[in-house]
Amino acid sequence: MSxxxxxxxxxxxxxxxxxxxxxxGIYVCGPTVYGHSHIGHAKSYVSFDVIVRxxxxxxxxxxxVQNITDVGHLTDDADQGEDKIQKQSRIEKLHPMxxxxxxxxxxxxxxDALGVQRPNICPTATGxxxxxxEIVKGLLEKGYAYEVNGSVYFDVSKFPEYGKLSGRxxxxxxxxxxxxxxxxxxxxxxxxLWKKAEPNHIMQWDSPWGKGFPGWHxxxxxxxTKYLGQPFDIHGGxxxxxFPHHECEIAQSEAFAGKPFVKYWIHNNxxxxxxxxxxKSLGNVINLKDxxxxxHPLVVRFFILQSHYRxxxxxxxxxxxAAKKGLEKLHNTVKNIRSAMRGASGENxxxxxxxxxxxxxxxxxxxxxTPQAIAILFDLSKEVNSFLTENGATLxxxxxxxxxxxxxxxxxxxxxxxxxxTQSKSNIENELINLILDLRKEIRARKLWELSDKIRDExxxxxxxxxxxxxxxxxxxx
Numbered sequence: 279m280s281x282x283x284x285x286x287x288x289x290x291x292x293x294x295x296x297x298x299x300x301x302x303g304i305y306v307c308g309p310t311v312y313g314h315s316h317i318g319h320a321k322s323y324v325s326f327d328v329i330v331r332x333x334x335x336x337x338x339x340x341x342x343v344q345n346i347t348d349v350g351h352l353t354d355d356a357d358q359g360e361d362k363i364q365k366q367s368r369i370e371k372l373h374p375m376x377x378x379x380x381x382x383x384x385x386x387x388x389x390d391a392l393g394v395q396r397p398n399i400c401p402t403a404t405g406x407x408x409x410x411x412e413i414v415k416g417l418l419e420k421g422y423a424y425e426v427n428g429s430v431y432f433d434v435s436k437f438p439e440y441g442k443l444s445g446r447x448x449x450x451x452x453x454x455x456x457x458x459x460x461x462x463x464x465x466x467x468x469x470x471l472w473k474k475a476e477p478n479h480i481m482q483w484d485s486p487w488g489k490g491f492p493g494w495h496x497x498x499x500x501x502x503t504k505y506l507g508q509p510f511d512i513h514g515g516x517x518x519x520x521f522p523h524h525e526c527e528i529a530q531s532e533a534f535a536g537k538p539f540v541k542y543w544i545h546n547n548x549x550x551x552x553x554x555x556x557x558k559s560l561g562n563v564i565n566l567k568d569x570x571x572x573x574h575p576l577v578v579r580f581f582i583l584q585s586h587y588r589x590x591x592x593x594x595x596x597x598x599x600a601a602k603k604g605l606e607k608l609h610n611t612v613k614n615i616r617s618a619m620r621g622a623s624g625e626n627x628x629x630x631x632x633x634x635x636x637x638x639x640x641x642x643x644x645x646x647x648t649p650q651a652i653a654i655l656f657d658l659s660k661e662v663n664s665f666l667t668e669n670g671a672t673l674x675x676x677x678x679x680x681x682x683x684x685x686x687x688x689x690x691x692x693x694x695x696x697x698x699x700t701q702s703k704s705n706i707e708n709e710l711i712n713l714i715l716d717l718r719k720e721i722r723a724r725k726l727w728e729l730s731d732k733i734r735d736e737x738x739x740x741x742x743x744x745x746x747x748x749x750x751x752x753x754x755x756x
Contacts, residue, residue, distance in 0.1 A: 279643045281336065283512075284588060286520065286543040287443055291645055296511050297541060302338045303506035304330060305540075307498060307515035307523065308400065310347040311381035312366040315388045317564045317578075317593050318549045318556060322516050324579050325546045325587035325646075327394040329514070331690050332642050343505045344397040346385075348378035348404050349481050350473075351494045361491065364481060374481050375404075388566040391575040393692040399505050403497040407483050410492040410500045413534050414471045414485075422533040426462040428474030428488040434467045437529045443543060444521035469526050471496050495526035499539075503531065513540040517547050546587040552594050564593060571712055573598050580605040580693045583648040604656075605693065611659040612683050612694055614666055615676050624672030629665065631678050634658045638686050648691065655687055711742060715751055 281294040296302050306326045309319055323344075333340050352359045367374040386396070403410075414430050417423040422436045434440045434448060441447055448467050470493035475482035482489045502510065508531065515524060524543065531539040548555070551562040569578055572595075581601035585591045634654060641650035662679050665671040671679070687694030714733065722730045734744045737753070744753045 279640050281643045282645055283542050283544065284645045286545050287540075289445075292542070294542070296338065297509060300337070300339060302333050302340045302512065303343075303510035304333075304340060304512040304514065305343045305345075305498070305502040305506055305510065306397075306513075307519055308344040308346050309381075309385050310351040310362055311378045311385060312351075312362045313381060314565045314567055315385050316556070316566060317551075317569060318516070319385070320388070320392060320566055320569075320578060321549050321582050321587075321591050322546050323389055323394050324392055324582045326514050326544075327392075328583065328648060328691060329512075329544070329587075329646055331395065331692065332646060335690050341399070341506065342397040343399045343401065343502060345498060345501050346378075346382055346400055346402045347494065347497065348375070348382070348402050350403055350492045350497060352473075361479075361481065364479065367480070378402075378404075384567075388570075388575075391566075391570060392579050393576065393695075395692075401501045401505070403492065403501075404481070406497065406500050406504070407492065409504055410496045411472070411483075411485050413496060413500055413530065414492075416534050417471065417530060420533065422530075423471055424464065425487050428490060429462060429470060430472040430487055431463055431468045432471055432526065432530055432533075433464060434469075434529065435465055437533050439532070440467070440529050441525065443525050443528055446521060446525075469493065469495060469522060471530065495523055496530060498523070499527050499531040499534070502527075503535070503539075508535050509538040509541055511540075512542045512544060514544040514546070517545045520545055544587075547590050550590055550592045553592060556593070573602060576693060576695070577602045577605055580652075583691060583693065584652060586645075586647060586649055588645070608655060608659055608683075608687065608694060609698055611663055612680070612687075612698055615662065615671075615680050615683070616698075618666060618671060619673065619676045619680065622671065622673040622676050625674045626672045627675055627678065628669075628672075629661055629675055629679070631658075631682055634661075635682060635686070642690065651686070651691065652693075655683070655691075658682070711737075711753060715744070715753065719751065 282291045283294050284290070285292050304326075306323075309315060330340055330342050348363060349361060351362045361374075363374045363377050367377045370377060372380075389396075414423065417432065418425065418430065421433075423430050423432050425431075448465075472485060472487060472492055473490050474488060475490045479491070482491050502513065513524070513527075528539050550556060551564060554560060554562060556562055556564070566575075566578070573581075577598060578601075581598055582591060584601060584604075634657065637657075638651050638654040641647040641654060644650070658679075662671065662675075665675065683694055684696065688696060714737070718730055718733045721733070734746075737744050742753055744751060
């Protein structure tokens with residue numbers, strides 16, 4: 279069975295055939311760095327991490343590009359409101375670039391904890407202003423854009439295929455608009471390529487149209503094509519970015535270059551919390567740093583992969599506890615295998631390892647079906663445990679089983695680390711530290727400040743730095 283991918287653009291599963299044999303170029307929309315990463319970010323970037331891992335496992339040379347949005351993402355999608363990073367800089371009384379740096383570092387800390395492998399290239403929007411201006415100039419020259427009072431907009435009426443990714447017509451977009459449209463626009467669905475900056479706007483650059491900053495959509499067109507060329511193989515991102523962000527990317531990129539932008543579009547679905555849509559207005563956004571206080575990052579990763587990337591993921595304590603128990607079962611099997619290898623002998627192989635591997639790869643070939651792939655790992659675990667407890671597994675069986683769990687569970691899914699024994703010890707240590715800090719929280723609530731400070735100071739002597747913040751307590755190993 280060959281790899282099949284659900285292509286959002288064609289709305290069907292298609293056999294994957296890269297543009298250049300043996301090579302894959304993939305671009306995934308990265309975070310807008312104005313706050314700590316949340317469980318929705320984890321859903322997206324763990325999903326694409328496994329996609330990239332699997333493509334590499336199949337032998338492709340993958341160039342993975344993921345941007346960092348550090349300017350241009352406004353607070354609503356009608357090109358109105360403030361830049362999200364500038365708004366946060368005002369709240370925290372810090373320079374916008376300090377905000378961007380702070381939360382970029384935080385983002386990578388969380389992704390590293392989840393076992394998400396770093397992209398090959400992580401370009402920033404502020405580092406590619408020149409490229410963005412060049413595309414805007416080209417669109418103006420070709421008649422796809424117009425300038426008004428120092429801002430430049432894309433004219434959707436000049437691009438008949440606008441809406442082909444989301445399936446929305448321009449008429450529907452007008453009828454469904456809930457936000458007052460800027461009077462500068464010729465058409466309500468037109469979108470900003472470049473925005474004029476007010477004098478008090480900190481992040482602004484010189485351009486042929488005066489001082490300003492790029493629109494949100496143009497950065498991804500500029501950076502993806504700079505590093506991957508046009509067309510490239512795969513563009514990924516959250517389902518919420520399908521419109522308007524990705525739709526606008528297609529329009530401006532294809533209008534500028536006169537050729538297709540992307541061959542395959544992959545979108546991961548969203549996260550709900552206890553059945554409710556996650557959102558700041560509902561107060562139910564779960565930051566990863568908070569989630570990691572209760573659950574090991576590998577448990578969160580495993581939980582995410584138990585759901586297909588195109589399915590909604592419902593976050594709840596009950597679901598995370600179940601995931602924790604499930605992952606422990608897999609980890610215990612692998613630890614038992616490695617322990618039994620020390621005293622085992624024999625070369626007989628009675629387990630159909632090739633059959634399990636084929637089923638696993640068939641699941642992954644079916645649009646990266648990680649829930650089915652994990653179910654196969656549990657079947658394999660059950661079979662191996664049966665031999666371990668009843669018949670006694672041979673050394674050769676144990677070697678093959680260990681290699682297979684590493685290949686499928688570690689290299690592809692990233693849920694069974696090589697240093698599993700060390701990881702287990704580290705898990706207990708982390709839980710003990712969190713337990714101590716939970717008790718300290720109760721002590722602080724009772725205003726026993728001297729005892730609270732003593733606990734913090736003693737932990738510090740042990741090499742554990744504790745920091746009290748407005749939104750809670752954080753700790754790190756020094």
